[in-house]
Amino acid sequence: MNEVAKRKICVAVTGLNAIDSPGPGIAVIRGILDCTAWDVKIIGLSYESLEPGIYMHDIVTKTYQIPYPSAGSEALYNRLIQIHEQEQIDVIIPNFDAELQNFIKISKDLKKEGIGTFLPSLAQLEARDKVNLYNFGKQHNLLVPADRIIYKAEDLKSVIEQFDFPIVVKGKYYEAVVAYTLEQAQKAFHKLQAKWGLPIIVQQFINGTEINIAALGDGKGNTISAVPMRKLYITDKGKAWAGITLEDQSLIDLAQHFISATKWSGGFELEIMRTTDNKPYIMEINPRFPAWIYLTTGAGQNQPAALVKMALGEEVKPYTTYEVGKIFIRYSWDLITNIEEFQKISAFGEL
Template identity: 70%
Template structure:
């Protein structure tokens, strides 16, 4: 069957629509609804049981790709193979840990005719948890105090500087609120075993957590800003339901962030609003959040807008969105066959 002339072939990672979900499926949903032309979605997976691999209405074809630790050369070789078969036009990576390689490969991908729309390495590093406090100070953004530690002995100094409770954070993911030195030590060992060194010890800020999905054009403009409050949180701290908010202060802080960093691409700001109405930036995730489809539902389809900008098409800045729009995640037992599992685990593609 011939391909339609206006077919867009877009590769997306983060197909792990599990209890702590990657954003891939939500991104694809946004792309399919918002681009108003035929879209072929190529899934890029790491694990054989990422549900998106088997969701053929959502993902047209999936290829396994090497883990980030294999390095950018191995990833490039695999992408060259996939590109030969699929003629990719755009790749949207959705995991923090893989972004380093994709950013590094940006120029090579461009030479192959594959677009990306990602922050620069400098932008990516500046908002890293390890550099967040310095980043906040530099750009006049309110960020909790922190200390980067490599040994549990340093926890005593953290207690003296910030007092308990403290938030002990892993290098990539996970955070534990510790109320005693023993709890902090336990968290230190647990987090280093899982994510390696260093560990970030952060001042505990009490308040209401708000998340903001942001899309920057790389020139200091925010194309879209959607604030959301979690209405239901899983034991892993993930939103199972959330609602869009209206608050000029939230829009401003996201706009200030984009202006200060010239952020290019999607990101999520994790904000804590204190009782005094101070807005602390707790974390900046350098990619779309898993709840990104809510932006489309609220009237600002960030995945589709990113795709258009990446492909050099005009994308006006969004201003209005629907406040009080709610998402409720649900689980569903998708049924597949052993043949499919064999295909992806044995052949690396499905």
């Protein structure tokens, strides 16, 4: 066979924590490796020494530790440049919510060094934040559950005049409690305040079927891909255990509307609650690929690979079809390694 020399590229990926509540890194890597357009080398970027991806040498060529997001964007930039000198990175795909702000901040500087990213803007990141979501929905004509941002437990009394029980009491960063009485709501307020600080978000409870959409926008308002999925089974942490691709034009339309309204650039996930009268409420917008992103590859829309192409500056045509009824089933797998590997990554930050 006469093989044409393929372009060699190096892609660095975070989120290698393929554990019980997994980060998307390994799924993203599998999507990229499935694409035959290039000869790809994958570099892992890790925070903790036990992220399983670090030890998966068949798909991750080498892993480097990077400083925690709390060290700031400058420390991150310096470390990435140091890695870049070793590996000549072409594209970086960050996959954690907490690290996105730093990566977006330094994306222009990375570009100057020849490292491509394909990320939303800081303004887009902020607009879809839980605290701003309701206004965001109003502004773009998207259905979002009504909410109130409150700072005092006493304000719950006026909130319940506005919303019927049950209500959802949410922490600033994580956790939500469904409350059926004022007393439960007050308890939840104090608990979440102690844990995550103020403000507390109180949301109208939406009953329905949960649907997720993984999508990719090109930054100009075009939808490159959108694949809706319903979870077939969830773990006790509420994470997907298995899921299936759906056929529903209204969900694709919703993703397209979102992308054209926001000119979203990069991957994201819409968490939808579809009510019995068929209204799709947007519950949350995750500004990165979900952990189940490999299902899009399996269904014929390889979102991770498409993102890499765009980050490399290549033109990407929107996908138009995907296979309906494709299923993913998540499984765990015990990887065997040696103490030396753990020591190396822990002490030298490289493996």
